[in-house]
Amino acid sequence: MSTIVRACLVPYITARDGEEADSFLSLRATFDGAGAPRLGYWDESAKDRDVRGILWSRVSQSIGDDGLPTGEPQWKLVHPARQRETMLQLRCQVCVDSARTPDGVLFLESKKDGAPELGATVRTAQPPVCLRHARVAAKRCPYLAAHGAVALLAQSAPLYGVIGTPHMYSGSGIQVLAGDDVPVPYGDPFLRWFLASQLVRTLRAFTVVDLDDLPDGP
Template structure:
């Protein structure tokens, strides 16, 4: 009997999509992207973050990523499948799946927007995540990770003062302060350190029909 796969923690549902239009407002002497009546927690690292619901209702959106849950997984090193801590208690290292092997092989440090995966759910991640099936993935462990950038849409204004998107889903460094006030962040990008390749074995029975 085939194993019933869970819906991944970072995968959004149709009713999680709350399409609120952003706008520019004056703040601290500059134009800053915001939502109407936005709460302070809508900003992190100097950027406005895409608004999304948390009900997990409706049709699952397999090819999208839930902004809030992705960010939580990256900051707290939580598993992309179950949402629980991903650190292996036996080794103190964090299992991580890279969607493909970079030219020249794994390096000591890399950047990624893909959250970690606990050892128990590597097979489920490979079976359910479309982004991990485009090319042969690489399973590794990392020693540590830290935020370095956001994946975001960049906005400006046209001659009539109307909001226009000037760049779509591009990485913006957390030190690019001149841009952070004009972006709508959708995913957090982290730098992972001390990468070590691991055998592709854990939970692979879940990939069988």
């Protein structure tokens, strides 16, 4: 399946006009099952946390009758829930089909710092791509289009952590802290007061491949 807007293929993870983030006022200090304080929502449900119990940013979704996003794309923005879905399930960020191949899972990384060497550890918040949409994803991502893309066929890509916004609690309530795009690993106590927006994997065993050498896929 694919998403077409004005005859242009739009990646599934791309944010759309009309999709709005939940209000800061929906956040509060709460407690986990062991009684330890952490960031939460006033009306929190199980889907607000990921498989490791980390709180995720709420952003509305514009979904059509076919179950796919609708509306004008905001090309430089990624929808948190759709990024999390495709990264967690190893699905293509463009069409949501499985990104698994007999030789591994295909990821795209920037050539800004050159191609990673074999044996290097690569951490990425870019969900994988299927063979059919690898070249499209390289062109549609503003960062990859600007710096060039390198394709990594990963045989091992465990979950690492998240990127998001740190918060703190004081006598005056919840406060937002300055954040960055540095991934925070699962298990870090800092994540108790973190609002995640991107899921990150570690690519450990991978082969660098040329996009032009990849088959077009089914």
